[in-house]
Amino acid sequence: MRKTISEIMRMDVAAKADSKEKLASSPGSTIKKPGADRVAIFRETAQGRANSSSIHTKHTPENRKGGTLNHHDSDLVEALKSVISEHEEVIAAYLYGSAAQGIMREDSDIDVGVLLADDAAPDYRYEVRMAGEIQSRCHLAREVDLRVLNRRPIRFLNQVLRYGKLVFVRDEKKRVEFETGVLKEYLDFKPFLREYDRERRRRLIYGD
Template sequence: MPSTIHERLPLLVDRLKTIDDVNAVFFFGSIAQGALKPLSDVDIAILLEAGTGKKDAMKRELKLAGLLEDVLSTSEYDLVILNTAPLRFAYTILKEGQLAFVRNTDQLIDFREKVVKHYLDFRHYRDQLDREFCKGIGYHG
């Protein structure tokens, strides 16, 4: 990873701001925790405009991946489109990630509320599945 990655992040955010359907940008993982190491990748989550379907999100993800590689001068990144991310992953990013940019605060709040509501609605079932899985593999911690 280039040593100037921290210098490139504001440039990346500035470029992402010019894309109309990019509603919010989060950094998560080691970069959000201030623990970026030479072998770390850059973890970036993007919330697209409300109502973006899966097909459009996939197309946008491919274009955004090219932009990230150009601006960061590395392929060592993970890009997550929050609109289509698994619920538990989206919840964790929203909870622990670092918000770098938001275009429409109301859309972000609505998305966050939806994710938290669904996460909490299904938490009991996830916890039960996790317990059964651990029991099935012989883990009793």
């Protein structure tokens, strides 16, 4: 009987966990948690930005991996900040997608992600309502696609942080915790995501 992807992943996790337990119990074992060094480096970098003397400088989108903003994009960021900063529930906000990477087409939306406080309780229309507010108050000809980043799939969050631009932050400590947590979880699950992708491609090709 052919095993499902979930069964394969569970067996793989169990086998790796058993192997690590045996190695860890051996004398002189120096096993490190997957991605530990990279997570530590990321945390130091994020906290280094928090220790900067200028809030405006430490959060400029030009410092993000997405690249350098031109004058028009900088105006967009300032407009986004002016609206988002009025929402007390927002911890941080990111511009991502084609707008952040400078590859927008005529039909491209402006993608915005917001991290909300733990005690925030947005209703099911929160994203649509806030997207409409941003589009209207910023006088944007393009539609705004806004996503709440809390509890989003880890692969999506990694793409936002890797290629997006931080445009607003209210709580630096919470932002650092969020970004570090996303990277750690992504590194832990990356091998299984690759296995899932391989199995999915195989099924698409062979139809079984």
